[in-house]
Amino acid sequence: MIIDTHCHYTTEPAALHTFRDKQLAGMADPARKPAPLDVPDDVVKKSVEPQLALQRERGIDLAIFSPRASGMAHHVGPEAVSREWTTIANNLIHRVCTLWSENFVGVGQLPQSPGVAPSNCIPELERIVNELGFVGVNLNPDPTGGRWTDPPLTDRYWYPLYEKLCELDVPATIHVSSSCNRNFHHTGAHYINADTTAFMQLIQGDLFADFPTLRFIIPHGGGAVPFHWGRYRGLCLSLKKRELLEHVMHNVFFDTCVYHLPGIELLAKVVPVDNILFATEMLGAVPGIDPETGQYFDDTRRYIDAVGFLTAEDRHKIFETNARRVFPRLAARVGAHA
Amino acid sequence: MIIDTHCHYTTEPAALHTFRDKQLAGMADPARKPAPLDVPDDVVKKSVEPQLALQRERGIDLAIFSPRASGMAHHVGPEAVSREWTTIANNLIHRVCTLWSENFVGVGQLPQSPGVAPSNCIPELERIVNELGFVGVNLNPDPTGGRWTDPPLTDRYWYPLYEKLCELDVPATIHVSSSCNRNFHHTGAHYINADTTAFMQLIQGDLFADFPTLRFIIPHGGGAVPFHWGRYRGLCLSLKKRELLEHVMHNVFFDTCVYHLPGIELLAKVVPVDNILFATEMLGAVPGIDPETGQYFDDTRRYIDAVGFLTAEDRHKIFETNARRVFPRLAARVGAHA
Numbered sequence: 196m197i198i199d200t201h202c203h204y205t206t207e208p209a210a211l212h213t214f215r216d217k218q219l220a221g222m223a224d225p226a227r228k229p230a231p232l233d234v235p236d237d238v239v240k241k242s243v244e245p246q247l248a249l250q251r252e253r254g255i256d257l258a259i260f261s262p263r264a265s266g267m268a269h270h271v272g273p274e275a276v277s278r279e280w281t282t283i284a285n286n287l288i289h290r291v292c293t294l295w296s297e298n299f300v301g302v303g304q305l306p307q308s309p310g311v312a313p314s315n316c317i318p319e320l321e322r323i324v325n326e327l328g329f330v331g332v333n334l335n336p337d338p339t340g341g342r343w344t345d346p347p348l349t350d351r352y353w354y355p356l357y358e359k360l361c362e363l364d365v366p367a368t369i370h371v372s373s374s375c376n377r378n379f380h381h382t383g384a385h386y387i388n389a390d391t392t393a394f395m396q397l398i399q400g401d402l403f404a405d406f407p408t409l410r411f412i413i414p415h416g417g418g419a420v421p422f423h424w425g426r427y428r429g430l431c432l433s434l435k436k437r438e439l440l441e442h443v444m445h446n447v448f449f450d451t452c453v454y455h456l457p458g459i460e461l462l463a464k465v466v467p468v469d470n471i472l473f474a475t476e477m478l479g480a481v482p483g484i485d486p487e488t489g490q491y492f493d494d495t496r497r498y499i500d501a502v503g504f505l506t507a508e509d510r511h512k513i514f515e516t517n518a519r520r521v522f523p524r525l526a527a528r529v530g531a532h533a
Numbered sequence: 534m535i536i537d538t539h540c541h542y543t544t545e546p547a548a549l550h551t552f553r554d555k556q557l558a559g560m561a562d563p564a565r566k567p568a569p570l571d572v573p574d575d576v577v578k579k580s581v582e583p584q585l586a587l588q589r590e591r592g593i594d595l596a597i598f599s600p601r602a603s604g605m606a607h608h609v610g611p612e613a614v615s616r617e618w619t620t621i622a623n624n625l626i627h628r629v630c631t632l633w634s635e636n637f638v639g640v641g642q643l644p645q646s647p648g649v650a651p652s653n654c655i656p657e658l659e660r661i662v663n664e665l666g667f668v669g670v671n672l673n674p675d676p677t678g679g680r681w682t683d684p685p686l687t688d689r690y691w692y693p694l695y696e697k698l699c700e701l702d703v704p705a706t707i708h709v710s711s712s713c714n715r716n717f718h719h720t721g722a723h724y725i726n727a728d729t730t731a732f733m734q735l736i737q738g739d740l741f742a743d744f745p746t747l748r749f750i751i752p753h754g755g756g757a758v759p760f761h762w763g764r765y766r767g768l769c770l771s772l773k774k775r776e777l778l779e780h781v782m783h784n785v786f787f788d789t790c791v792y793h794l795p796g797i798e799l800l801a802k803v804v805p806v807d808n809i810l811f812a813t814e815m816l817g818a819v820p821g822i823d824p825e826t827g828q829y830f831d832d833t834r835r836y837i838d839a840v841g842f843l844t845a846e847d848r849h850k851i852f853e854t855n856a857r858r859v860f861p862r863l864a865a866r867v868g869a870h871a
Contacts, residue, residue, distance in 0.1 A: 415761070
């Protein structure tokens with residue numbers, strides 16, 4: 196089985212965007228507030244066909260599927276707006292995962308809001324896991340959208356949410372949203388910077404001493420971390436922590452959203468294979484075909500298949516068994532490992 | 534000849550730190566303002582002996598030497614404080630480069646200040662190049678110290694400074710300073726994020742169409758860029774720019790401050806060898822000895838020597854001739870290439 200652990204719903208029905216426009220317009224003029232979102236099953240079903248076609252083409256069996264990352268936009272509007280929008284976005288993911296139950300499993304967004312304690316997210320986290328059957332959640336380490344004025348991930352500010360993640364036994368993927376800072380292109384700078392920033396925060400802190408079962412996925416190959424593995428090992432030691440592997444890598448996993456073979460080779464060379472999860476970030480984070488290879492940049496399965504030093508057992512871990520370990524609730528959705 | 538293009542003066546005389554304390558204390562109480570800095574030649578000379586010893590040990594002939602990067606702290610105090618501090622810091626670099634003229638060549642900091650037009654830096658830039666013989670300058674893409682509220686590097690806000698850099702034919706190393714944002718560890722997140730951010734800004738813009746001779750060094754191996762080379766190539770194309778190499782790599786150079794062999798291998802594999810400059814970031818950005826190799830993390834020459842696919846000609850470019858091309862004023866200081 197091949198499990199793509201990082202996919203976003205970027206082919207949403209037009210009605211969702213219309214809803215969002217009206218929701219935000221309603222902040223200025225309550226008369227423009229939207230009616231409840233009403234999308235027929237066939238429209239939801241059809242909307243993910245491009246994704247399904249690519250999955251079939253690439254031999255991917257299952258997508259761990261969450262709302263468009265840039266769409267979360269926790270910095271837009273007050274908490275009540277974030278909460279309404281989050282509920283809508285998660286419910287739509289749930290419908291995809293119900294209509295295409297063999298192909299999609301849900302991961303949710305949270306109703307985060309700048310300056311609002313993350314404990315505000317606990318009811319929605321419980322709902323998506325217990326009622327909607329989601330297996331994980333995207334956690335935005337910078338709900339300000341590129342201003343970075345909220346506390347780091349190791350601050351006790353976040354602890355109530357971590358307690359609930361541990362209790363529910365679901366991992367969090369550390370994933371920012373769109374950027375309202377013109378210095379940071381969202382997919383080209385903000386996403387990668389956030390990955391790097393989060394990892395360094397984990398090095399500086401001792402979060403996993405307090406939460407030994409907490410699991411974080413740092414997407415996009417872990418940002419800059421594998422390329423600077425020596426820097427992070429050195430900084431970890433100079434901060435008088437244990438070796439990097441001992442200090443954070445029992446709890447942190449990187450995905451394979453790295454869009455060229457030499458990058459994937461580096462990832463597989465420096466990061467233990469047990470810490471690597473197959474993912475593509477489909478659809479569209481980095482669209483298009485690489486003129487050098489004639490293949491899609493985001494067809495990351497090709498790169499993994501091409502890494503000569505990986506064994507069949509290594510690939511099996513990357514494609515399936517690591518995901519089952521990090522997302523234990525997957526078993527209830529797609530059956531136990533054969 | 535082996536030229537280390539990225540070294541900072543991190544073994545400054547204690548008197549410099551005392552001066553800085555008094556300078557900042559003087560903002561609150563003018564009675565505490567410092568007397569002019571007065572450090573005897575032998576103290577300046579002795580202060581860089583640890584650096585010289587490591588250079589000798591590693592077979593490095595020349596260091597391109599600039600003030601401590603985290604010490605620039607452009608976000609601390611108003612512009613007049615930044616200006617006074619910058620003058621002091623640059624003058625001290627000049628003294629090192631005069632007392633040890635065979636071993637050190639100067640690169641300066643600029644009197645940047647948040648919200649102040651970069652054209653304010655032109656007089657100091659002219660002074661350090663024309664009067665002190667410096668061959669380049671460190672340009673802080675975020676003088677706010679991690680708040681990122683000034684315009685991106687492609688904004689016309691920066692153009693007067695770029696005009697002067699081109700006129701003087703000196704490159705700028707894009708280098709942030711310390712972080713006043715608790716989310717960003719300075720050497721572990723802020724530096725690397727700034728490198729990645731600057732590169733993505735250059736992809737989004739068309740700066741080198743306006744300044745075809747402008748040269749930027751993006752240090753620390755280019756941040757996350759080589760690891761995500763496919764992402765940046767894909768984003769460049771999806772933004773309807775030319776291929777990445779054509780769009781920015783005539784004007785952008787990465788250094789080798791990457792502290793493990795697999796990282797250096799990746800850098801040399803994906804980035805053209807003409808765009809790579811040898812550097813160590815000595816002393817102290819990532820201190821200590823790697824317990825796996827028994828060698829210093831920042832002994833980057835070892836990694837370059839160990840990359841099997843580099844030819845002698847490639848290494849000669851990385852160690853010397855690329856630096857001479859990027860810093861043409863080096864020739865006046867250390868003679869033409871043999």
